[in-house]
Amino acid sequence: MLGAISWLLVGCGSVLTVLQDDADVARDMRKQKTYCQSIPHIYSGLAFDFCVLNAPPDPSGFLVPFVLLDLPLSAVFDTVALPYTVYRQVTDGNLGIYWRKGGY
Numbered sequence: 001m002l003g004a005i006s007w008l009l010v011g012c013g014s015v016l017t018v019l020q021d022d023a024d025v026a027r028d029m030r031k032q033k034t035y036c037q038s039i040p041h042i043y044s045g046l047a048f049d050f051c052v053l054n055a056p057p058d059p060s061g062f063l064v065p066f067v068l069l070d071l072p073l074s075a076v077f078d079t080v081a082l083p084y085t086v087y088r089q090v091t092d093g094n095l096g097i098y099w100r101k102g103g104y
Contacts, residue, residue: 014045045074
């Protein structure tokens with residue numbers, strides 16, 4: 001049971017976007033080939049999940065059910081993390097996904 005919970009948390013969009021460095025999150029989203037240019041720090045887990053759902057289809061077919069399961073979990077975690085993510089949004093702005101001239 002503990003292993004299953006930890007496995008779900010590792011793939012949770014909120015855990016990825018709140019606890020990882022912004023550059024790592026951007027690299028993960030580029031690997032998913034999402035069409036998103038940036039996501040806000042506030043409710044970043046939900047934004048991450050929606051960007052993954054908007055990406056080209058996963059050939060294995062495993063990703064969509066997992067992301068749909070992750071959406072409510074991300075909503076709860078993002079709500080708990082609001083004080084931190086509001087601070088990050090005010091200080092850092094949106095999390096850029098693709099490199100542009102002059103940085104993110």
